[in-house]
Amino acid sequence: MGKINLRGVRKTFAEIVVIPGVDLEIPDGSFVVFVGPSGCGKSTLLRLIAGLEDLSDGRILIDDQDVTDFAPAKRGLSMVFQSYALYPHMTVANNIGFGLKMAGMPKPEIAKKVAYAAKMLNLTDYLARRPGQLSGGQRQRVAIGRAIVREPKAFLFDEPLSNLDAALRVQMRLEITRLHQSLKTTMIYVTHDQVEAMTMADIIVVLNRGNIEQAGAPMELYENPRNLFVAKFIGSPTMNIIEGDKAQKHGAPTIGIRPEHIKITRDAGEWQARVSIVERLGSDTFLYVDVDGVGQLTVRAEGDLGAKPGDTLFLTPDPARLHRFKPDGEAFKP
Ligand SMILES: Nc1ncnc2c1ncn2[C@@H]1O[C@H](COP(=O)(O)OP(=O)(O)O)[C@@H](O)[C@H]1O
Numbered sequence: 530m531g532k533i534n535l536r537g538v539r540k541t542f543a544e545i546v547v548i549p550g551v552d553l554e555i556p557d558g559s560f561v562v563f564v565g566p567s568g569c570g571k572s573t574l575l576r577l578i579a580g581l582e583d584l585s586d587g588r589i590l591i592d593d594q595d596v597t598d599f600a601p602a603k604r605g606l607s608m609v610f611q612s613y614a615l616y617p618h619m620t621v622a623n624n625i626g627f628g629l630k631m632a633g634m635p636k637p638e639i640a641k642k643v644a645y646a647a648k649m650l651n652l653t654d655y656l657a658r659r660p661g662q663l664s665g666g667q668r669q670r671v672a673i674g675r676a677i678v679r680e681p682k683a684f685l686f687d688e689p690l691s692n693l694d695a696a697l698r699v700q701m702r703l704e705i706t707r708l709h710q711s712l713k714t715t716m717i718y719v720t721h722d723q724v725e726a727m728t729m730a731d732i733i734v735v736l737n738r739g740n741i742e743q744a745g746a747p748m749e750l751y752e753n754p755r756n757l758f759v760a761k762f763i764g765s766p767t768m769n770i771i772e773g774d775k776a777q778k779h780g781a782p783t784i785g786i787r788p789e790h791i792k793i794t795r796d797a798g799e800w801q802a803r804v805s806i807v808e809r810l811g812s813d814t815f816l817y818v819d820v821d822g823v824g825q826l827t828v829r830a831e832g833d834l835g836a837k838p839g840d841t842l843f844l845t846p847d848p849a850r851l852h853r854f855k856p857d858g859e860a861f862k863p
Pocket residue numbers: 542545547565566567568569570571572573574
């Protein structure tokens with residue numbers, strides 16, 4: 530079991546309020562991603578859950594037990610950091626089993642648990658190696674192995690893939706998702722990368738200045754962002770935001786439309802656009818265009834549109850996919 534409840538969790542450092550007050554229920558077995566810009570309080574919130582920081586106010590419950598005053602080791606959680614801090618002189622097997630050895634577990638039992646973790650992480654052939662003889666991705670897997678053998682109620686990951694190159698990040702993303710599918714243990718994963726959040730999470734929690742802007746399933750946030758902050762943060766390339774007359778026409782001071790929800794035509798349409806940059810990805814093309822009275826917009830076309838800089842195109846936003854925002858940034862339906 531690994532249900533985690535945050536009730537009025539608040540954190541201040543001296544007079545600086547980092548977490549004004551967070552309420553959140555993390556269901557047992559879920560994969561929850563805390564995402565938000567650098568400095569928004571993701572690591573602080575994770576460290577509060579881990580017990581590495583004391584709360585300024587509020588309570589933390591794990592499986593309905595109040596653990597607010599419990600030391601980190603008593604909470605039954607395992608944390609994996611960006612810097613994996615392996616012991617360089619120890620083998621992979623000893624690195625994975627070190628915590629169990631320190632806890633006084635008998636050797637045969639440690640060996641069994643290490644073998645199980647290694648199998649989960651495709652490290653079986655590397656158990657006799659030392660960290661210096663491993664790739665970055667393998668080292669990160671050893672760090673995860675160390676967390677697995679402790680059989681925690683929940684795993685806490687703090688930007689575990691940030692040190693890896695782009696291709697390896699995608700691969701490790703899949704491996705962590707697969708790991709979650711086999712272990713079915715609660716995972717809380719911190720990242721500033723909204724693509725990681727979208728692809729890995731059951732529940733995304735978008736943080737901004739220590740506040741939860743929105744929490745929900747990835748597609749829920751993508752399709753129904755509650756406010757401008759979430760609308761702009763989730764999705765790549767980002768949602769087009771339009772203000773002024775062309776937004777008023779749709780009944781709001783500010784409207785948003787995603788690049789893939791704009792119809793492109795050659796002859797006529799709602800907005801006349803001049804192509805400025807064409808990015809061909811093969812599967813699709815992103816056009817960066819200028820529209821009088823609107824500014825620069827990003828539009829996605831399937832395949833290759835054959836457009837080039839300087840071309841004139843016409844754009845029509847899909848009315849069913851328009852997002853409308855009040856002056857304070859809250860989304861509303863017409
Ligand atoms: N020990 C500390 N003392 C003072 N300020 C801190 C401390 N730890 C974090 N902060 C501040 O809290 C804010 C949130 O930090 P952090 O949780 O690390 O953000 P994130 O992980 O989202 O990038 C930052 O402004 C940071 O400077």
